[in-house]
Amino acid sequence: MIETVIPPGLILFLGAFLLPFLTGSVRSIVALVLPLVALYLVWGVPDGPALTMSWFGYELVPVQGDALSRVFGTVFTLTAFAGGLFSLHQPNRFELPAAYAYGGAAVGVVFAGDLLTVFVFWELMALASTVVIWCGGPNAWGASIRYAIIHLLGGVLLMTGIVAYVADTGSIAFTAMEVGSLGTWLILAGFLINVGAPPFSAWLPDSYPQASWSGAVFLSAFTTKTAVYVLLRGFPGTEILIWIGLYMVFYGIVYAILENDMRRILVYSIVNQVGFMVTGIGIGSEMALNGAAAHAFAHIIYKALLLMSAGSVLYATGKSKCTDLGGLFRTMPVTTICGIIGALSISAFPLTSGFISKSMISQSAADAHLAIVWFAIAAASAAAFLYVGLKFPWFVFFQKDSGLRPPDPPANMTVAMWLLSALCIGIGVFPAPLYEILPYPVDYVPYTWSHVVFQLQILLFAGLAFFLLLNMLKTTETITLDFDWFWRGLGKALGREFDWRMLAAWEAVANRTASQARRFVAGVYKHHGPRGVLARTWPTGSMVLWATLLLAAWLLVYYVR
Structure with a gap:
């Protein structure tokens, strides 16, 4: 086995940015060669940390190999090759690059040796897979947005869990964890959303069938199985x-x-x-x-x-x-x-x-x-x-x-x-x-x-x-109702009801405030307006009398004190 420190997923990533600029047979050849090179690199990763770097006092391990990583890295790159072969006639020029970026991120997850690297590739997977769904056509837009929202929720839970876990343990190493702390529960929840666990299973049948005839092949391979991998590794x-x-x-x-x-x-x-x-x-x-x-x-x-x-x-x-x-x-x-x-x-x-x-x-x-x-x-x-x-x-x-x-x-x-x-x-x-x-x-x-x-x-x-x-x-x-009805049906209804009641409450508060303001202005006008008591012109003698009385009152108070 040839040892290497080249991240296997990097090849698919680089290819994802190269493919849109290629045409004809050159594009087809490159599309088929890239996964095979990535497969070769998968089997070149030695056991243990193969690539490390420091970041704000933490040791990142972007590439770490073992038998479990190689099992998933092998099948991911094989599927990327088969999917690339299957989609050579796909007219959308951006689907295959997005799919390769998606596959490269999945390979990045399975060779990540620390939680921060896992999170980075995890989010790249969510972004690239959303683009794959977009490429399914105009009807896929709504499903892709719902898909992105669900996976952003999973990413937020995962990142929050990682922060809490690192605060508890001081380590970012991705190893087996025992569920018990807030951090591990949140990490597990983030993983379970991607695996399609309840109550979020419905994002799969909602989004995947909206992809193109070739895009669904890639979608079936990476997200849920990467989640299976991290559960195998972490829990x-x-x-x-x-x-x-x-x-x-x-x-x-x-x-x-x-x-x-x-x-x-x-x-x-x-x-x-x-x-x-x-x-x-x-x-x-x-x-x-x-x-x-x-x-x-x-x-x-x-x-x-x-x-x-x-x-x-x-x-x-x-x-x-x-x-x-x-x-x-x-x-x-x-x-x-x-x-x-x-x-x-x-x-x-x-x-x-x-x-x-x-x-x-x-x-x-x-x-x-x-x-x-x-x-x-x-x-x-x-x-x-x-x-x-x-x-x-x-x-x-x-x-x-x-x-x-x-x-x-x-x-x-x-x-x-x-x-x-x-x-x-x-x-x-x-x-x-x-x-x-x-x-x-x-x-x-x-x-x-x-x-x-x-x-x-x-x-x-x-x-x-x-x-x-x-x-x-x-x-x-x-039409079969699934759990997504709670946020696509009931959620919308509750949202409309909330909007209506908030609008009514706002109008009531605004009306009450306006009424109080008008009453205040009327009171000020009554006393300070042109005909108000305090706006009248007083004779000089009256002013002197009032000034004398006020001064006498002040002297009396001062003397009593």
């Missing part, structure tokens, strides 16, 4: 994460089953799958942490594949609602096959990447004697096959004939899908290379008869339930 074994993760698991299932838009289905499944990872982090054993890291690795790949498949359909048809689609397998066979591979992977089907990663989390729950958690994971695994493994490919590529006959997308897009499909199957068939780079030694064999048979039973019964309940699961033109 392993924090028990509350078990229950937060399980909530996310079932929240994603319920809303994905209700959803009609194919990309919103896939985005809700992000919340569901990240919930498995958060649960594993909460369990906190070496097996669970390895499982969370492995599942994040696998998830980034198969989720990008699924969104590439959905993006190809959107690119070819301009439609995203399941009620408008169907029968596309006739003319889009490559997109259909790759979409099915991604759907099988997210369902943890044997011989796919999801099978060898998700099972580590469930096994860690069994080893820790967490029966409720184990049963919940098993039930959620069956539901994942129901709402993505079957619902997505069935309603998009099969079911009724929509009459649409679009071809498969251009070669660069199909090659990107084939690449990720190969990774999904390759990791599932040969899990050893992934296991070898995980943070802790792996003593786990996924392919045992009992495990394979159990998983196939779950999937087969889920498939049976899907087709028996197919009429009930048919998508319809509906």
Whole structure:
């Protein structure tokens, strides 16, 4: 391994500012080379601090390597390469630069050795990802603003927590923290907003589907998985994460089953799958942490594949609602096959990447004697096959004939899908290379008869339930209320009511003040006006009399004192 101190994310950052000035084949070549160079640099970072600097008495560590950093750095740069290949025909010239800056910031987070560096890259991620959403077109503006507000809130919580934590400990090192102080609670809250934890899960389905057919691929890879990384790094074994993760698991299932838009289905499944990872982090054993890291690795790949498949359909048809689609397998066979591979992977089907990663989390729950958690994971695994493994490919590529006959997308897009499909199957068939780079030694064999048979039973019964309940699961033109209703619906109503009442109160105060002012002016005018008592012309004799009386009174008071 070649040691280096070049920050791996820096290459993607520099490329982000270079790409807008390039055109044609040169731009395409540079776009594909940059992530590969970043991947090479990821594996060149040695263990421990590789780059340090002083800042106001604190030691910043912009680059620090270990096994966990390399796992996430590897999958981030691989996805950046696949996403760049997929989006070569994207007409918006600013989306890919923004996406590379976004990916470079994510890589910066995973190699950051101190909290201040984490925060800087964290905010750069929020800024760049907002631009990626903007590039989705005019309809994406409102969603991007809401997205930015949520992530600015998370950034404020994170920065406040860092300040409080540094004040308590005097250290900015990014290591495992025990929740207990105000600072650690605020840091955890900032991380959980990015991971899509309740009650802020709705920012994902609100914003990601508004991105372009290629932008959603990048969005699915970085924000939530970077949050998984910082939770792995900062809060392993924090028990509350078990229950937060399980909530996310079932929240994603319920809303994905209700959803009609194919990309919103896939985005809700992000919340569901990240919930498995958060649960594993909460369990906190070496097996669970390895499982969370492995599942994040696998998830980034198969989720990008699924969104590439959905993006190809959107690119070819301009439609995203399941009620408008169907029968596309006739003319889009490559997109259909790759979409099915991604759907099988997210369902943890044997011989796919999801099978060898998700099972580590469930096994860690069994080893820790967490029966409720184990049963919940098993039930959620069956539901994942129901709402993505079957619902997505069935309603998009099969079911009724929509009459649409679009071809498969251009070669660069199909090659990107084939690449990720190969990774999904390759990791599932040969899990050893992934296991070898995980943070802790792996003593786990996924392919045992009992495990394979159990998983196939779950999937087969889920498939049976899907087709028996197919009429009930048919998508319809509906609007599903989510938690964002509280600030997009109820919040607006309360805001209008607050504005009206404040205006009424202000008018009442203004009227009362004006009335008092008029009364005061009238009183002054009464006494000092042209006909007022104090404005009259007095005779000289009267003035002398009053002056004498006042002087006598003063002398009397002075004498009494």
